[in-house]
Amino acid sequence: MAENAGQNNDAAVEARDGEDTEIRDTDIVFDCPHCGKSQVIDYRGAGLQIDCTQCGETVLVPIPEGMELNDLDLDPGEILKQLFATRRNFQKAELQIAALKARLVQLQETLGVMQEVVAEGIAGR
Ligand SMILES: [Zn+2]
Numbered sequence: 770m771a772e773n774a775g776q777n778n779d780a781a782v783e784a785r786d787g788e789d790t791e792i793r794d795t796d797i798v799f800d801c802p803h804c805g806k807s808q809v810i811d812y813r814g815a816g817l818q819i820d821c822t823q824c825g826e827t828v829l830v831p832i833p834e835g836m837e838l839n840d841l842d843l844d845p846g847e848i849l850k851q852l853f854a855t856r857r858n859f860q861k862a863e864l865q866i867a868a869l870k871a872r873l874v875q876l877q878e879t880l881g882v883m884q885e886v887v888a889e890g891i892a893g894r
Contacts, residue, residue, distance in 0.1 A: 782814035784830075786822045795849060799831050812836075812852060834859075 787798060787807025795812045806823035808830075815832045835855040836848075843851075 782811045782817060782819070784808045784810045784814070784819045784822050784828075795852060797830060797833060801826065801828050803828065812848065 785808070787800075787809045790809050792798060792809055793811075796809050797812055797815060798807065798809050800807055801821040801823060803821060803826040804824040806821060808819070808822060808828070810819060810830055812833070814830045815836060817830050818827050819830055820826070821828050833852065833855060835858070836851060
């Protein structure tokens with residue numbers, strides 16, 4: 770990062786092949802909507818149109834959730850902080866989903882037991 774300090778890095782951002790490229794923490798990874806090929810692009814490419822490395826179609830780079838285009842005008846350190854925070858939140862959300870799914874299974878089991886009790890109650894009348 771230090772070597773880029775103070776420099777306006779407006780160089781064209783190009784997609785790389787998602788399968789044989791090293792992916793950095795700050796990269797955006799997505800699949801080409803035309804051919805499904807995995808694309809990797811620097812976070813500065815968010816919201817830009819690029820050419821797919823496989824089929825050459827123009828594809829729109831998705832903007833990571835929680836990231837605003839205006840954020841691209843922030844200094845890189847700030848953007849990275851936001852990106853990492855977004856990822857942490859995403860991981861937390863995934864853990865919550867897993868916990869909720871487990872709870873749902875429990876509730877469905879309880880419901881099953883209750884339905885049996887009700888059925889027995891009706892049958893016993
Ligand atoms: Zn493609």
